[in-house]
Amino acid sequence: MEALVFINFKQALGFGHVGWGFQLDGGAEGESRYVFGSSDHLYRHSYLNLWQLVRYSHVPRGGDTDFWIAFGSREDMLAAMKSGPHIVYHAAKVLPVEDARPGCVEPMAQRLRYMGWSILGNNCVDQALQLLRAYGVPDRDLGYLQEDSRHYSMQEALSRKMLRLGDTTLISPVSWFESLPGKVIQLFDVQFGLVGSGS
Known part of the structure; x- marks a missing residue:
């Protein structure tokens, strides 16, 4: 069984954005079923609009986060993440999971x-x-x-693009994605100088 973490390297001012995918059964190659999606939480305003940036930083329970979820084969999942209902994802990391609990992930994903x-x-x-x-x-x-980032100095934490505030650890999606083990699947070649709509 496998879990996948998808990354868009350009979203959120270059801090990135992650989506997810999970194998739901152990079917033969190409026949397994997956659940995949994300809370894409799109920003639809100028980044110079500070009031909208503040409002963007928190969506209450029940609010619209541009959440989406889908089911399909591994091929369906990779195609959906490349085309996306909101944004495209540039790459994925595949995490093999020996003792997967597929029955737990779908209900939790739906609650998101x-x-x-x-x-x-x-x-x-x-x-x-x-x-x-x-x-x-x-x-x-x-x-x-x-x-345990409490044991890191601030310099070490910042060099890892990670900051701990109380019980909350802040890390950019790009840095977190890079820290994950696993095989990389490249969905697109990313050109960082060219930021466009949905890229």
């Missing part, structure tokens, strides 16, 4: 639709992490978030 969103503690990384844990991804495979 109503859980809101917050830059502090309920962002795309936090939501993906909840799903990965529910699915059975071992802590050792969860990247930087499993390291």
Whole structure:
């Protein structure tokens, strides 16, 4: 069984955005069923509009986070993440999971639709992490978030693009994605100088 973390490297001012995918059964190659999606939480205003940036940083429970979820084969999932209902994803990391709990991940993913969103503690990384844990991804495979950042100096934390505020660890989606083990699937070649709509 496998879990996938998808990344758009350009979203959120270049901090990135992650989506997720999970194998639901152990069918033969090409026949397995997957659940995949994201709370894309699109920003539809000028980044110079500070009031809208502040409002964007928190969506209450039940608010619209541009959540989407889909089911299909692995091929369907990769095609959907390349074309996306809202944004496209540039790459994925595949995390093999020995003791997967597929029955736990789908209901939790469905609940994310109503859980809101917050830059502090309920962002795309936090939501993906909840799903990965529910699915059975071992802590050792969860990247930087499993390291106890309280033992790092601020310089070390910032060099890892990670900051701890109380019980909340902030890490950019790009940095978290890079810290995850697993095979990379390249969906697009990313050209960082060219930011366009939906890229």
